[in-house]
Amino acid sequence: MNGIKKHKKLIALVVVLAIMIYLSFNSYFVFVGINALINAIAVMGIVIISGYAKQLHLGQSAFLGIGAYTSAILMTKCGISFWVTIPVAMVIAGVFGWILSIPTLKLKGGSYLALVTQTFGEIIYVLLLNMEWLTNGPFGITGIKAPSVGPVNFVHLQPYFFLCLAFVCIVYFALKRIVKVKFGRFFISIRESEEAAQSIGINTRKYKMIAFVIATAVAGLAGVLYGPFIGYLSPEQFRWQPSLILVSMAIVGGLGSLEGGIVGAVILTFLPELLRSTDQLRMILYGVIVILTLAFLPDGVISLFGKKPREIKAMLSAQWGILSDKALRRKKKKAKALK
Numbered sequence: 440m441n442g443i444k445k446h447k448k449l450i451a452l453v454v455v456l457a458i459m460i461y462l463s464f465n466s467y468f469v470f471v472g473i474n475a476l477i478n479a480i481a482v483m484g485i486v487i488i489s490g491y492a493k494q495l496h497l498g499q500s501a502f503l504g505i506g507a508y509t510s511a512i513l514m515t516k517c518g519i520s521f522w523v524t525i526p527v528a529m530v531i532a533g534v535f536g537w538i539l540s541i542p543t544l545k546l547k548g549g550s551y552l553a554l555v556t557q558t559f560g561e562i563i564y565v566l567l568l569n570m571e572w573l574t575n576g577p578f579g580i581t582g583i584k585a586p587s588v589g590p591v592n593f594v595h596l597q598p599y600f601f602l603c604l605a606f607v608c609i610v611y612f613a614l615k616r617i618v619k620v621k622f623g624r625f626f627i628s629i630r631e632s633e634e635a636a637q638s639i640g641i642n643t644r645k646y647k648m649i650a651f652v653i654a655t656a657v658a659g660l661a662g663v664l665y666g667p668f669i670g671y672l673s674p675e676q677f678r679w680q681p682s683l684i685l686v687s688m689a690i691v692g693g694l695g696s697l698e699g700g701i702v703g704a705v706i707l708t709f710l711p712e713l714l715r716s717t718d719q720l721r722m723i724l725y726g727v728i729v730i731l732t733l734a735f736l737p738d739g740v741i742s743l744f745g746k747k748p749r750e751i752k753a754m755l756s757a758q759w760g761i762l763s764d765k766a767l768r769r770k771k772k773k774a775k776a777l778k
Contacts, residue, residue, distance in 0.1 A: 455705055469596045473668055475708035476603035477661050480610050482688045482700040484657035489686070490694035491618060491626035492650035493633070494544070498556035499685050501563040502532045502655040504677030506662025508567060511580045511672050521586035525663050532659025533652045540651040544644050560679045567674035579673035583666045593667070603664055607701065610657060614697055617653065626650055680722070687725045691732045693739020702741050 481503055488496045509531050510524035519527075543555045567574045574580065585594040586602075593599045617623055625646045628636040633643050666672055684707065692703020707728070711721050736742055 455702055464597070466596060469600045471709055471712050473596065473600050473603050475705045476600070476607050477664050477668065478685065478688060478708050479607050479701045479704035480664070481658050481661040481685050482692070482704045483610055483614055483697050484654035485685055485689045486694060486697055486700040487614060487626070487657070488650045488654035489689060490696070491623065491630055492647050493630040494647055494650065495550070495553040496556050496654065497553045497679065497682050497686060498560040499654070499658050500677045500679070500681035501560035502536060502658035503662040503665065504563055504567065505532045505535055506659030507666045507672055507677070508574060508580070509659070510663040511583050511666045512573065514584065515580060515582055521667065525660065528663045529656040529659040532662070533656035536655025537648065537652050540648045544647050544651070557679050557682065560677070560682055564674050564678050567677065574674070577674065579671055581671050583670050583672065585667045599668060606660065606664060610660065611697055611701065614657070622646065622649060684725060687729050690729050691740060693741035695738055696741055699739040699741035703739065706740065
């Protein structure tokens with residue numbers, strides 16, 4: 440029993456992935472599943488920068504676009520193998536992340552960082568739109584072929600699903616290793632209290648920059664996988680709205696853990712597909728889910744895993760009590776101010 444409790448998040452992750460594998464034998468769900476897996480990779484990057492290093496990052500889709508376009512250009516214009524483009528795209532996305540982190544990490548306050556990263560996303564969109572000699576502008580890049588390994592061709596959805604699943608596992612265990620070593624301990628120290636971390640000699644700016652590079656490089660990998668999956672790239676696919684959706688996934692799943700990022704990506708990728716009649720209300724739906732999660736599950740949906748029904752009920756009741764107390768205090772304060 441202690442072993443189950445110790446590894447409950449990993450067990451939750453395995454259960455979610457097992458369900459996705461089962462659903463993968465339905466052609467419709469495998470398509471959505473691939474999208475969820477690509478989102479999960481990008482969201483794990485957000486967990487590193489926003490969950491561990493506590494930096495509000497709203498430009499992840501821009502780095503996904505950098506990775507996607509880098510890979511697509513190298514494959515379609517230079518004839519380079521898909522597999523070779525993976526490290527190249529990750530490095531280029533990471534370099535852009537490093538360049539962006541130099542001025543942004545000097546800013547005080549998460550709202551400024553959020554604004555700058557969101558603006559950077561729009562800059563990348565404009566560049567992709569106007570650099571027609573390289574990106575084909577608004578017409579995008581077509582003819583992005585699926586990869587292959589010897590006799591195994593990933594042109595069909597089911598093989599590509601398992602390829603993306605393999606990359607999710609690789610990224611998960613690589614990032615899990617990072618957060619368990621010195622880098623991760625410093626990230627967590629910054630998250631808990633940046634002032635306290637500085638007081639014990641941690642170069643917080645340096646490690647926030649490292650977190651930024653890791654997060655953006657991971658987004659670059661997600662972009663590489665996205666190109667062959669869709670087969671077509673357009674600047675419109677990488678504007679600021681997808682970044683908000685990716686952040687929503689991280690919040691809903693749980694910003695404090697990589698497992699939460701994966702669970703959140705699965706939930707918010709599949710849920711709108713199951714509620715297709717509300718397509719026009721998709722962003723409102725995301726907003727409502729995020730607000731309810733922040734109100735009742737501050738640690739995300741992942742915090743429910745491993746708990747018994749009565750424990751979940753008690754946790755939700757306690758959170759409702761906290762919200763009620765805060766509302767009552769605000770009401771009393773307002774009434775006192777009016778007197």
